Amino acid sequence: MTEETLDIEIDQIDTPALIIDLELMENNIASMAKFFEGADADLRPHSKTHKIPVIAHKQIAAGAKGICCQKLGEAEVMAAAGIEDILITNQIVGPRKLWRLANLSRNSGVTVAVDSLENAEMISKAAVKKETKVNVIVEINVGIDRCGVEPGEPTLKFTRQIIRLPGLNFKGIMGYEGPFMSLPNWEERKKAAIKRLRLLVETSELLKGSGIDLDIVSAGATGTYNITGAYPGVTEVEAGSYVFMDTTYRKLEGVNFNLALSLLTTVTSRPTEERVVVDAGMKAITREFGMPEVKGIDGLELQKLSEEHGTLRSTTLEQRPKIGDKIELYPSHCCTTVNLHDVAYGVRDGKVESTWRIEGRGRFT
Amino acid sequence: MTEETLDIEIDQIDTPALIIDLELMENNIASMAKFFEGADADLRPHSKTHKIPVIAHKQIAAGAKGICCQKLGEAEVMAAAGIEDILITNQIVGPRKLWRLANLSRNSGVTVAVDSLENAEMISKAAVKKETKVNVIVEINVGIDRCGVEPGEPTLKFTRQIIRLPGLNFKGIMGYEGPFMSLPNWEERKKAAIKRLRLLVETSELLKGSGIDLDIVSAGATGTYNITGAYPGVTEVEAGSYVFMDTTYRKLEGVNFNLALSLLTTVTSRPTEERVVVDAGMKAITREFGMPEVKGIDGLELQKLSEEHGTLRSTTLEQRPKIGDKIELYPSHCCTTVNLHDVAYGVRDGKVESTWRIEGRGRFT
Numbered sequence: 001m002t003e004e005t006l007d008i009e010i011d012q013i014d015t016p017a018l019i020i021d022l023e024l025m026e027n028n029i030a031s032m033a034k035f036f037e038g039a040d041a042d043l044r045p046h047s048k049t050h051k052i053p054v055i056a057h058k059q060i061a062a063g064a065k066g067i068c069c070q071k072l073g074e075a076e077v078m079a080a081a082g083i084e085d086i087l088i089t090n091q092i093v094g095p096r097k098l099w100r101l102a103n104l105s106r107n108s109g110v111t112v113a114v115d116s117l118e119n120a121e122m123i124s125k126a127a128v129k130k131e132t133k134v135n136v137i138v139e140i141n142v143g144i145d146r147c148g149v150e151p152g153e154p155t156l157k158f159t160r161q162i163i164r165l166p167g168l169n170f171k172g173i174m175g176y177e178g179p180f181m182s183l184p185n186w187e188e189r190k191k192a193a194i195k196r197l198r199l200l201v202e203t204s205e206l207l208k209g210s211g212i213d214l215d216i217v218s219a220g221a222t223g224t225y226n227i228t229g230a231y232p233g234v235t236e237v238e239a240g241s242y243v244f245m246d247t248t249y250r251k252l253e254g255v256n257f258n259l260a261l262s263l264l265t266t267v268t269s270r271p272t273e274e275r276v277v278v279d280a281g282m283k284a285i286t287r288e289f290g291m292p293e294v295k296g297i298d299g300l301e302l303q304k305l306s307e308e309h310g311t312l313r314s315t316t317l318e319q320r321p322k323i324g325d326k327i328e329l330y331p332s333h334c335c336t337t338v339n340l341h342d343v344a345y346g347v348r349d350g351k352v353e354s355t356w357r358i359e360g361r362g363r364f365t
Numbered sequence: 366m367t368e369e370t371l372d373i374e375i376d377q378i379d380t381p382a383l384i385i386d387l388e389l390m391e392n393n394i395a396s397m398a399k400f401f402e403g404a405d406a407d408l409r410p411h412s413k414t415h416k417i418p419v420i421a422h423k424q425i426a427a428g429a430k431g432i433c434c435q436k437l438g439e440a441e442v443m444a445a446a447g448i449e450d451i452l453i454t455n456q457i458v459g460p461r462k463l464w465r466l467a468n469l470s471r472n473s474g475v476t477v478a479v480d481s482l483e484n485a486e487m488i489s490k491a492a493v494k495k496e497t498k499v500n501v502i503v504e505i506n507v508g509i510d511r512c513g514v515e516p517g518e519p520t521l522k523f524t525r526q527i528i529r530l531p532g533l534n535f536k537g538i539m540g541y542e543g544p545f546m547s548l549p550n551w552e553e554r555k556k557a558a559i560k561r562l563r564l565l566v567e568t569s570e571l572l573k574g575s576g577i578d579l580d581i582v583s584a585g586a587t588g589t590y591n592i593t594g595a596y597p598g599v600t601e602v603e604a605g606s607y608v609f610m611d612t613t614y615r616k617l618e619g620v621n622f623n624l625a626l627s628l629l630t631t632v633t634s635r636p637t638e639e640r641v642v643v644d645a646g647m648k649a650i651t652r653e654f655g656m657p658e659v660k661g662i663d664g665l666e667l668q669k670l671s672e673e674h675g676t677l678r679s680t681t682l683e684q685r686p687k688i689g690d691k692i693e694l695y696p697s698h699c700c701t702t703v704n705l706h707d708v709a710y711g712v713r714d715g716k717v718e719s720t721w722r723i724e725g726r727g728r729f730t
Contacts, residue, residue, distance in 0.1 A: 014461055014730035070673045091633040093689050096379055115634050118688045147634040147642050268456040269480050269512040277512050283704045284729050308435045323483045324458050339648045342727045362707045364649050365379035
């Protein structure tokens with residue numbers, strides 16, 4: 001700590017440490033909110049990216065309708081932190097989980113995705129037992145072949161079946177465009193997204209034409225926020241990564257948010273002139289979307305991640321790091337990198353302003 | 366819980382959940398201990414695999430000399446749990462960390478790897494300030510080109526430099542054979558390992574011949590335990606994965622430990638006859654060494670891991686899983702998979718016998 005101010009400077013944090021540039025994150029939240037101010041659809045940010053309740057509150061304060069969670073445990077964390085409108089974009093199965101879901105519904109506004117009659121019946125039974133109603137939306141397979149009922153008639157048939165079940169409130173439908181949202185070229189991405197969105201919105205029209213009301217038609221992600229968010233008939237967009245961004249999303253044409261998340265590391269070994277080793281590996285930053293990138297140092301490239309080592313190569317004589325120097329890495333995948341950490345440090349002007357526990361981490365049951 | 370016994374059955378655990386088959390793990394610990402009973406070298410298991418103090422105690426009770434940790438935070442956890450002989454197989458850098466290391470040395474038997482004079486001087490300074498001695502070993506680069514001083518004369522020169530520094534106890538040398546330990550063919554692996562071990566042991570001979578005493582000549586891993594552990598001049602072997610094993614290590618000829626670790630998952634979606642989706646993805650099981658494998662169900666293969674979904678394909682009509690069914694997955698990399706979890710359940714005869722917090726997880730600073 002500096003004596004006069006009691007501030008903790010960024011380079012006094014023990015590493016590896018997850019760093020959020022607060023100003024850049026706030027800009028991301030504000031600029032996404034601005035887009036949705038002028039759109040028919042609402043923003044419902046996916047909290048799987050950050051898993052930090054206060055960030056969810058900031059997103060809602062900026063205009064978001066509510067949040068998405070991917071897991072029941074995450075939803076419990078967010079509900080306990082006072083978030084009132086939560087969409088679990090996933091199926092919840094298992095006796096104890098259904099009991100938890102029904103209890104959560106008694107105290108919070110929670111909606112869950114279903115794609116099978118078996119699961120809908122399980123939720124119905126739990127809701128009736130707990131004397132509550134659980135909100136459900138039908139997940140539709142719009143092309144990624146993971147979960148979901150097929151669009152069109154199969155969804156109509158399925159929706160008619162679950163609407164009859166006691167203890168359930170039918171709220172609408174969702175369809176996740178999946179890997180198509182990561183096409184780097186804007187026009188290709190738009191074309192691919194619209195192809196899937198058409199299936200989703202046509203299905204919502206089919207339901208409405210059959211006398212079934214829908215509050216929610218949900219889709220999208222950061223890569224398609226201004227495609228999905230502008231598509232007539234979509235009511236909500238599930239963008240998550242925009243809040244922090246990562247080097248993979250930054251490569252997408254038309255997705256202009258700031259890289260607000262980095263991993264602070266320390267140089268622990270300099271065995272040769274060219275080789276620089278830092279104290280972070282696969283257990284602190286992920287690489288399934290490619291190698292993380294070095295922030296702000298020319299001629300320095302991450303070449304390998306072992307479990308707890310990052311090996312870099314320095315190709316210039318200038319700015320060659322010494323033992324003890326700090327190096328920041330930009331993740332290639334923010335969601336899975338956050339998932340490795342218990343704490344994230346919010347930093348402004350080089351000083352730590354917040355130490356946030358990543359309360360949703362590890363809450364994957 | 367079953368009414369008569371109060372037992373929790375394995376399929377009552379909320380998923381995804383890390384499961385340790387206690388009997389298989391105990392067999393792994395016993396059979397590794399048996400090898401080292403007859404060897405000149407000692408076993409010093411690497412606790413980075415399990416990060417659970419009670420397992421470290423079991424390994425020591427079975428004859429291990431002490432343990433390895435990869436991080437200072439892990440060493441603090443293990444020391445607090447009463448482990449008395451800890452080798453940190455990594456460089457510790459940073460003012461606050463050096464202060465922590467010196468404090469740890471006042472209360473526990475801890476040894477740390479060094480490979481630069483800068484770092485050795487930092488440790489020396491902290492130790493003198495805290496009026497303690499820190500044990501150090503010199504890490505040698507035996508061929509993986511990560512950290513480490515070059516073997517032979519450069520190590521002799523470096524060792525002479527650090528021996529002079531106050532506050533340090535020189536204990537010996539270590540050299541990690543790295544990726545060479547994962548060659549599937551036994552003879553190739555042995556040849557590659559011995560090539561590196563020779564560099565290590567020749568260097569220890571050079572030091573001894575120059576009047577420098579060594580307690581520790583450390584190397585090895587699960588893939589080379591019976592090569593490294595039998596090589597004259599090696600005093601300790603750092604095997605870690607043998608305690609749990611994974612599908613990658615199982616493919617190595619001559620490494621015959623049991624697959625004691627699995628991830629319990631639940632089927633949450635069955636969109637088609639062939640497609641089965643479970644509630645575990647990359648945030649609960651890793652895939653950098655390949656896809657996890659399904660335990661005990663023929664004709665069922667994991668095809669994709671999203672963040673929180675695992676998509677499997679069922680190719681037979683028999684044993685086709687239903688929604689709510691449990692599926693166990695064997696990790697392809699036990700160390701990074703454990704790193705995603707807060708808790709591991711020890712199971713015997715299908716019943717939960719222990720709920721162990723993975724105390725070292727997230728302690729990477």
